[in-house]
Amino acid sequence: MKKNQSDKQEPNYKPYLWGLILLIVIFSFVYVTFIQGNNFGHSFIEELRNGSINSKDVIKLEILDIKDINLPFEESEYRKLKRSNIITKRVDIDKFIKILKASSIKGYAYQNHPVTIYRSFIKVAMSDNSFYYLYVTFTLSKHLVINVNANSKNSTNPNGATMYYNNKIKFLILKYDSKNIDNSI
Numbered sequence: 001m002k003k004n005q006s007d008k009q010e011p012n013y014k015p016y017l018w019g020l021i022l023l024i025v026i027f028s029f030v031y032v033t034f035i036q037g038n039n040f041g042h043s044f045i046e047e048l049r050n051g052s053i054n055s056k057d058v059i060k061l062e063i064l065d066i067k068d069i070n071l072p073f074e075e076s077e078y079r080k081l082k083r084s085n086i087i088t089k090r091v092d093i094d095k096f097i098k099i100l101k102a103s104s105i106k107g108y109a110y111q112n113h114p115v116t117i118y119r120s121f122i123k124v125a126m127s128d129n130s131f132y133y134l135y136v137t138f139t140l141s142k143h144l145v146i147n148v149n150a151n152s153k154n155s156t157n158p159n160g161a162t163m164y165y166n167n168k169i170k171f172l173i174l175k176y177d178s179k180n181i182d183n184s185i
Contacts, residue, residue: 041152043162044124044132048101053126055097061087062123063177071135075156078123078133085176096172100148104164108147114139118173118181121158130154135161136173138181146170 047053064081072078087093118138125131135149135158146169149161173181 041155043150043152044134045100045104045148045150045164046162047153048097055094057127058093058097058124059088059127060125061093061096061172062125063087063173064121064123065180066120067180071158072121073157078121078156081121084120084180087172087176092172092175096169099168099171100166103168104148104150104166106162106164108163109145109165111139111141111145114141114145118177120173120177120180133158133161136169138170138173144170 042050042052044053063084063086064078065084066072066081069081072081087096116137117140118136120136122134122136123131124134130153132153133151133156135151137147139145139147144167145165146167148164148166148169149158150164151158151161155161
């Protein structure tokens with residue numbers, strides 16, 4: 001007996017569909033685990049230390065006010081932020097760069113239940129129109145700890161930044177942005 005055209009079996013796409021779903025899940029896992037949030041390249045502090053850039057390459061420091069907002073992730077979000085101050089005095093830029101280079105310790109200083117009393121971004125504008133972002137926080141428990149998360153060149157994601165601590169940079173914040181330090185504690 002001959003089979004009619006209407007008796008043809010439809011191809012079974014189910015195994016292919018499950019394979020495609022599995023590939024999407026694996027790719028998503030790899031992307032989220034190893035790629036997203038990573039800023040490829042050296043951090044600003046590493047570039048200072050290896051001599052790729054120096055203080056004279058920095059044309060200004062912009063202190064961005066992020067007191068009452070969520071963290072920005074894209075350059076367009078950074079541009080919308082209010083500037084608490086713009087530092088162009090060469091002596092202060094040079095001092096800041098010297099302290100970052102000499103006194104930043106990779107990692108962070110642990111504190112038990114600290115209170116964040118200050119947070120901001122410092123945009124480091126370079127002479128070649130590139131930029132670096134430094135995310136600065138002051139936390140207080142038994143003593144003050146200043147953490148600096150340093151991004152790589154033209155990176156905007158604070159989650160992929162390299163973490164340092166450096167209590168010596170407080171001079172810059174106290175001089176140029178002290179009004180934003182929470183003194184209520």
